[in-house]
Amino acid sequence: MNVFLNKWYKNHALVYKILLFVVTTLFIVYLFPKTGKFRYSFEKGKPWQSENLYAPFNFAIKKSQEEIKKEQVEIENNSLVYFDVTTGIKEAVLTDYSARFNQVFNDSTHFNIENSVLFKKGEALINNLYNAGVLNLDYNYADDRPVILANSNKVQKKIQYGHLFELTKLREHVENNLGNAISVDAKKRMVSIFFDVIQPNIKLNKTLTEKALEEELSRVSLTRGRVEKDQLIISKGQVIEENQYDILSSLKSEYESQIWNTSNYNWVLVAYTLLVALTLLMLLLFLSKYRHEVYLNNTKVTFIFFNIALMVLLTTLVINFNSQYIYVVPLCIMPLVLKAFFDARLGLFTHVLTVLLLGFIVPNSYEYMFLQIIAGMVTILTVSELYKRANLFISVGQITFIYIIAYFAFFVIHEGQLTGLKLETFGLFILCGLATLFVQPLIYIYEKIFGLVSDVSLLELSDTNSKLLKELANRAPGTFHHSLNVANLAEASANEIGANAMLIRVGALYHDIGKMKNPTYFTENQSTGINPHDELSYKESAKIIIEHTLDGIEIAKKYNLPDRVIDFIRTHHGTSLVYYFYMKEKAREEEVDVKDFSYPGPKPFSKETAILMMCDSVEAASKSLKEPTSTKINEFVENIIDKQVESGQFLNADITFKEIQSIKKVLKRKLANIYHLRIEYPE
Template identity: 30%
Template sequence: MLKNKVQVILSFLNKQRNMFSIGLPILVLGIFCLLMTLSNVFTETYDIERFSTAKETVRSPVTIENVEETERRTREAVQAVEDRYDISSEITQERVQYVNELFDAIHKLENSDEKAEDKIPKTIPEKAQYISQILTPELSEAMSQESIVALLNASESERSIAKELLTTSLYDVLNAGVRTENLESAVSNLKQSLRYSSLNQDVKEALYELSSFAVVENSFFDVETTMEAQKQAASNVEPVMIRAGEIIVREGQTITNEIYEKLDLVGLLNNERNIFPVIGLFLLISLICATISYELHTYSKSNNLNPGKILAIVIIIIFMVSVMKVISIYNTSMYQFFLLVPAATGAMLIKVLLNERVAIVLSALFALLGSLIFNGEIPGAFNVEAGTYMFFSQFAGSILIQNLQDKSAILKAAIGITLVNEIVILLFLFLTFESVTIPEVLIHGGFGIASAFLSVILTIGMIPYFEAGLGILSESKLLTLANPNHPLLRKILTEAPGTYHHSVMVANLSETACEAIGANGLLARVASYYHDLGKTERPHYFIENQMGIQNPHDLLEPIQSAEIIIRHPYDGAMLLKKHKIPKEIVDIAEQHHGTTLLKYFYYKAKDKYLDVKEDAYRYAGPKPQTKEAAVICICDSVEAAVRSLQEPTMEKIEEIVYSIIKDRLNDGQLNECPITINELHVIRRTICETLAGIFHSRIQYPTKQEKIKEAK
């Protein structure tokens, strides 16, 4: 019970230590990124007075509407709308009918049948008097006797011309709209159209008098139509915007009231800096740091995340952000220097030092930071082109970089990144509406090529420093250690050839099993090569190296033999440390036997002596701490056990593998590593399948003696 509580406490403390080891560097990283990008959200303020001279050219840091200017233009547009009037067609028809009434009355009177009507007047004055009596009262009052007499004296054709001319002109005037303020001018215009006719003067005078009566107000102010027109005019006014990057005042220009108001509007005169952009930047950096922390925590569950790797992540991010910040200083709208950023360097370094997943996630975060850093220091703006270019360049790098020891693979990666860079650059050129010259295309294309090859060169150049300075075990380092010409591997081969063969077999089993559960197969293979290095100190005390000689353990006491055998993991660890072999391999060499019991010599001692302490026949540990160490622990015993079989069959092999895994589990050897029961099942199945391929069925050819017996 007490032991379980201690394990729980130790597990809790271990988690707290891991959180602290990740959290503190990420906090430092977040502060660095915040300081580096602060100028991209802050705007510089100026101490400028009205009517002074600008000492430098000032651009707007934001895109904002000039509300006052928009309102002024709206007012002008509304005021420019003319009043809308409704012309009454009823009044127009009414006034024309009055004219027709007069001429029709005269025409009817002049063409009446004298025999049929005795009361028809005969003289002109009588006719004029008669006309006045039968006309509408309004018309009768407006027309004098002289005007009617003048029309009566005119000939029929002359009256017809006068009627046609007057009604046509009256229609024109009234249809144009007659308002109170232009009534006199409308009458004057109508008289003017009559003045130059061929009619005699008396008829013209009569028409003038009739015109003064016929022309009346027929156009009235329409409130609804006018208001609708004003609304339409106001809605057609575009908002007056001050665009981000727009020049507000040039160097040497006088600060007028209008310019001063613009400077004040965009916040360039406010000495109290706006805190909101800083809050937004803080939230962005917090999300980025949280994402990095999550990825590192996820990585630590299945891989060895030591302080060196965490520090490497911090250094890489600081390096990439610093490079982007320096290049952003020289970035212009004409020459997009963000294309020159060796963006793929960060992704490739992380891919080599950690894994592809972390590299791709951090590629997206680098791209996000890049789009902020290259925003031209315009608060709230992100350079989407820069972010897109950097993401695809990094994504290509993290996918294409494989083996840094293979020079052709490195060249292929550089060419692949170049191709992706050029595709993204062409994408920008095709999407833009602006005309692009051939020299610009060549320059930007050259930037893309330089970025790709510079990224690969920096990656190759920086990897050794991370490996040596921070003790990081990368894939390239593992491949170097796996070289059979390595001094330690040659030492094992020459001094303990049986152990060398055993290590190669364990490496094959371990690599396959680790890859099956998602662990680092390459690390397991290389660590297997070195795990029994300690046997080279006393090679003949290990059975695989005893070729045709007497077993020296036959001459020793069990406790002496146990001490010699138990020493080999720690002798190997000392040799590995002496030759500066990475800590991960040293740890596996120490842990590959855990605290297991040396059963052969323990039971041999019990048969010989009564008082035998079990602890004296157990390895000192520590127990396996990683999945790779646990797999090697299992495969080491499996290989030795299967090699001892006289006639290995699949049934025997499966039984041995199962029993060894069960024994390690029951003995608590796997309690301190993050391996699951399900993964143990996968390991067991994978080991059996691999051994089946090694000890596959062969045709048993008969010996010479068997052939002789069959012949008899």
């Protein structure tokens, strides 16, 4: 059991990477569309570029959505409408009419032959209305719409909707049928009577009507015709007309559905998994060979894999919503983020791999991949200092411009003309550019979640008005001044060999913050001429000097400084000796334990930490130079750095002898400038 646990502990980083690799692969495959990939690309009105295509199996030609919708609309406009007829209404209305007529025309002046004729006209009009049927509402159907009238005795009659009478037309209908032979007063009285007595006897049967419509719609065929196996579909070079386009679309749909609905499903799933795994494996191999420091850090590897999965997820969600908005996804955020935390090469490599993965799920994959890869290259090449807001806005504008130019070129190639160019797509590119500006807050979020440090945070930390550096300046002004000098030397050295100048400057500013705990025990802060070391043993003095690195780590953690900055505090003395007190103790005692006078380390493990160690030692020791000359400074710099090399302080740092020589030259030149040395002319 112990052997197993030991093996697990030794290889836990590798086991974690394997689990991360597997989980990310399965997640991306899960996001992929649940269809096969049709091997041919085609567009209506364009020549068929592949070889002659024969039907691989029997399949039906599917109707387009427009055709199906047209048929459905036609059925909806012509399907039967069912109305219920209430019996007995006509007889009741006639009875009410007779009574009402007698009331209205009861004065003696109107009891004449004319009234009798008028009564009969009204009675005939009522009979005509109810022979057709009186509607309770205006249903706005077309006049030629077929309707079925059914009464309680199940007697049905089929007529057109226009034959039914709508109550809204009652006044007009009555006036037209009475004619102009009667007086205006009599006509008004008749209209009033009809409004009082006429009642609807027909009402829509919604249930039967909807059921009839559903039955009609269910009989709509989704296909038209069939293509038999081995039948020639289209020849090479033939222009894809509407009929061929429908056949090709049907074949594509049938092909994809057959793959995922048969036993081949598992094989396609395995194929997708292999391709995704191969892509992610290339990323791990790249990290292992060219970015080994990143590869060894599981947090950083997780961060990179998370960004890839996030971009695939966002793209999938947009495609599922509406594939026309595919270019709204700000894919260029990823190379920007990776460049901010790592470097341009890693950002571009990861971006290209992500675009290759997205090629499986986006429409017009070649066009999409071309646009995104070009945009990613422009992103890497144009964004130099992300922490400068103006640079970000300029770069986003350039990226948007490249999108528009490339899309315009593809459109002209495909269409051969400018008519039909959709300006809405250009708007999507502008939205994508605006979304890319979200990279600034996103970097801040990533810093908090993954504990990473970007140039934006480093710029904030380099502000000498920050709370911690102000406290250092107040409590240990000599140390603060020393840190500023070291920062200038280290930054110049980093620029000379291509190291991270911003990171090393911040590391230099904070590397000696531990001296705040006992500032007077360090010579640069002793302004009174009193040396507290005179009251201590050499071993105690060495202990206080050594502990400033541990105190610095404690203070840095208290102020939440990033680990990359704390590394400079931890390593700026490596495992070197507190040489002055060691030699004093050795002169007093023959046997001296070197460990009591050695810094705990670790040794510098990067170019930046190695540069800081050199600059810190040279700047501190340069204060002891008396009457400095160019020769003295050259020998002085050579001796200090050579001793560090000989003691093996730079064995773990990725720095070459050539780079060390370049750093020496920078330090010699800078120190000569500090001491205002002039060329020594012969007397």
